Amino acid sequence: MSQTRRLAAILAADVAGYSRLMGADEEGTHERLKALRHELFDPKIAEHHGRIVKTTGDGLLVEFASVVDAVRCAVEVQRAMTERSTGVAADNRIELRIGINLGDVIVETDDIYGDGVNIAARVEALADAGGVFVSNTVYDQVRDRLPFVFEDLGEQQVKNIARPVRVYRVRDASAAAKSPSAQAQPALPLPDKPSIAVLPFANMSGDPEQEYFADGMVEEIITALSRIRQIFVIARNSTFTYKDQAVDVKQVGRELGVRYVLEGSVRKGGNRVRITAQLIEAETGAHLWADRFDGSMEDVFDLQDQVATSVAGVIEPALQAAETRRATARPTNDLTAYDLYLRSFELFLAWSKEPTLQALDLLARAIERDPRYGLALAMAGFCHSLLFCSGWADDREASRRQGIELAQRALQVAGDDPVALALVSMALVNFDQDVEPIIGLIDRSLALNPGSAKGWAISGWIRVTAGDTDRAIQDFAKAERLDPRSPTHPFNLTGVGIAHFLAHRLDEAASMLLASMQLLPSYVTNYYYLASCYAHMGRHGDAIGIYRRLTVLTPPVADPPVIMSQKPEQRAFFLSGYRLAMGETT
Numbered sequence: 001m002s003q004t005r006r007l008a009a010i011l012a013a014d015v016a017g018y019s020r021l022m023g024a025d026e027e028g029t030h031e032r033l034k035a036l037r038h039e040l041f042d043p044k045i046a047e048h049h050g051r052i053v054k055t056t057g058d059g060l061l062v063e064f065a066s067v068v069d070a071v072r073c074a075v076e077v078q079r080a081m082t083e084r085s086t087g088v089a090a091d092n093r094i095e096l097r098i099g100i101n102l103g104d105v106i107v108e109t110d111d112i113y114g115d116g117v118n119i120a121a122r123v124e125a126l127a128d129a130g131g132v133f134v135s136n137t138v139y140d141q142v143r144d145r146l147p148f149v150f151e152d153l154g155e156q157q158v159k160n161i162a163r164p165v166r167v168y169r170v171r172d173a174s175a176a177a178k179s180p181s182a183q184a185q186p187a188l189p190l191p192d193k194p195s196i197a198v199l200p201f202a203n204m205s206g207d208p209e210q211e212y213f214a215d216g217m218v219e220e221i222i223t224a225l226s227r228i229r230q231i232f233v234i235a236r237n238s239t240f241t242y243k244d245q246a247v248d249v250k251q252v253g254r255e256l257g258v259r260y261v262l263e264g265s266v267r268k269g270g271n272r273v274r275i276t277a278q279l280i281e282a283e284t285g286a287h288l289w290a291d292r293f294d295g296s297m298e299d300v301f302d303l304q305d306q307v308a309t310s311v312a313g314v315i316e317p318a319l320q321a322a323e324t325r326r327a328t329a330r331p332t333n334d335l336t337a338y339d340l341y342l343r344s345f346e347l348f349l350a351w352s353k354e355p356t357l358q359a360l361d362l363l364a365r366a367i368e369r370d371p372r373y374g375l376a377l378a379m380a381g382f383c384h385s386l387l388f389c390s391g392w393a394d395d396r397e398a399s400r401r402q403g404i405e406l407a408q409r410a411l412q413v414a415g416d417d418p419v420a421l422a423l424v425s426m427a428l429v430n431f432d433q434d435v436e437p438i439i440g441l442i443d444r445s446l447a448l449n450p451g452s453a454k455g456w457a458i459s460g461w462i463r464v465t466a467g468d469t470d471r472a473i474q475d476f477a478k479a480e481r482l483d484p485r486s487p488t489h490p491f492n493l494t495g496v497g498i499a500h501f502l503a504h505r506l507d508e509a510a511s512m513l514l515a516s517m518q519l520l521p522s523y524v525t526n527y528y529y530l531a532s533c534y535a536h537m538g539r540h541g542d543a544i545g546i547y548r549r550l551t552v553l554t555p556p557v558a559d560p561p562v563i564m565s566q567k568p569e570q571r572a573f574f575l576s577g578y579r580l581a582m583g584e585t586t
Helices: 018-024 026-047 067-084 115-126 136-142 173-178 180-184 208-226 236-242 249-256 297-315 335-348 353-369 374-390 396-414 418-430 435-448 453-466 469-482 489-502 506-519 524-537 540-553 568-583
Strands: 004-016 050-055 059-064 095-108 111-113 132-135 149-156 165-171 195-198 260-269 272-281 287-296
Touching: 004 018, 004 067, 004 115, 018 026, 026 050, 026 067, 050 067, 050 111, 059 067, 059 115, 067 095, 067 132, 067 136, 067 165, 095 115, 095 136, 111 115, 115 132, 115 165, 132 136, 136 165, 149 260, 149 272, 195 208, 195 236, 195 249, 208 236, 208 260, 208 297, 208 335, 236 249, 249 260, 260 297, 272 297, 287 297, 297 335, 335 353, 335 374, 353 374, 374 396, 374 418, 396 418, 418 435, 418 453, 435 453, 453 469, 453 489, 469 489, 489 506, 489 524, 489 568, 506 524, 524 540, 524 568, 540 568
Parallel strands: 095 132, 195 260
Antiparallel strands: 004 059, 004 095, 050 059, 095 111, 132 165, 149 165, 260 272, 272 287
C-alpha cells in the first residue's frame, strides 16, 4: 500500500458533552447532528475547499490545503452554531470544540496519519465549548491575514506529543464589532481611578465538569482586587455575560467602562493547579503583562493572591503588594469543603428551587467537614432565606429557624469576611429581623470591600427595609455601575421603584416597577407594589388590572410576603393602597 506525505491544515471537531446529550435523548441528538451535518458542516467545509477525511459519532476530521480557509471555516461554523442555539436551553445545546493544526501528514488511501493529525486532535481537546483553538504553526501563518483576535494561552503539554504545543484561542472580533447590539451599546465613562474587568478564565483541564473550578478562581480574583480601594473592579455577573463568546477587548472596555481587561485560563489536574493570565489595555488592545502561576491545591489561595498582586502592581505601581492580600484569613483549610462551596455557588446562581436545594446539600457537606467555614454557613443561611421568601420551602417556619441559626453561626466564625457579612445581612432581612443591627453588618462589609456590587445591592435592599429611601437609590446606583450587565438588574429596578414609592414619588415608582416587570414577568413583588402605587395615584382601573394579573401568579393574601419598610407609616402606606386594589376587585 503506497504512502505519501504532504503539508496540510487539519481541523478536528467534536461535540462538547456528547455523552450527556445522548444519555438524555439518544435519537433526538442523533437526528439533530445529522441535520447539522447536512445544513451547516458539509456546506461550509465545501465552501472553504475542505475534505472530510472521516467522521466519528460526534466528531469530524477535515483536511484543508489552505490554513486560512481552515480557520475561516471554523469561525464561520461556530458563529452559525451560536445563532442556531438562540432560544435553546443551555443543557440542550449542541456545541462544538474545534482545534486546528498545520503540519506534515501521512496520506494512505483516503486516510491521513501522523503528528500533524495528532496535534490537531489534542488542541481540539483543549478547546472550550463553542471555541476555536489553533496551534502556533497555524497562528504564524494567519495572524496577519485574518481579522480575528488570537489569545495566547501559552505552551500546553499534550498527550503523546514530546514537546509542548503553544496554543491560541481565536476570537471573532470583527463580527462582534459589526454587530448592531455592539454599535448600539453606549460607552460607559471611565471611573476616576484605575478600572478593570476580569473576564471568565478558560477551563483548560480537558474536563467540562471542572468549569465550576475555573469560574471560582475568577470569582476569588475579582474579590481580591475589589478590596483594593484604589481600583474600580467590575463584578462577576457582568463579566460572565461574555463567557464562551468571541470577545473584542475594546468592545468590553466600552460596554463596561474600564481601562483594563484581564483574561486567562485555569488548568486543574490531580493536585496541581496552573493559572495563566494576561492584562490588556482595553482602548489600544496592547498587552501590558502576562504570567503563569503553578502550585498545588494546597497553594490555591496563595495563587489567587499572586495574580491579584501582580495585576495591581502593573495598573497601579504605587500600591503596596500587602494591600492586595485578603482582609481575612483563608476561608477554610479544608480543600474539599472549598470545592463543595464552589459547586454550591454555581447551583445557587440558577435562582430556582431545585438548584437551591442541591446547593444546600453541598453546603451541608462542606459545613460537616469544616464547622467553622463562615462563608459556607452564610451561603446556607442565604439559601434558606431564598426558599422562605420565594415560597419554595415545604416548611417555611423550619426553613426560617435553620436559616437564622446558620446566619448567626456564620457571624460567630466569619470574622471580617465581607462576602459572608453581606450574605448574612441579606438573609436576616429576608427573615424580617430587626433592621438596625443589620445595617451595621452591611456597612462593615462595604468598609472591608467597597468594590462589591453584591454588597451595594444588598445595602440598597436593607436601606429600603429601613425606610431610608434616598440612600437605597444611591446604593442601587453604585451596584449598577460596578455590575452594568448584571442578571440582578431587574431586582435592582424593583428596589429603586419601591424606594420611590415609599417616598411618595409615585410616577417614578410606577416607571421603575413596570420596567422590572417587563424583564421579570413572574416576580410577584412588582405586582404587589404596582397595584398599591396605581391605587394611590387614583388609577383604579390599572390597579385592578395589575391585581388580577397577580392572582394568576400566586394566591393573593392581605399581608403579602414581600420586603417592606419597617417604618410603620411606610408599611401602612403600602398596605392601604394594596388592600384598596384588592378590595375593588371583590
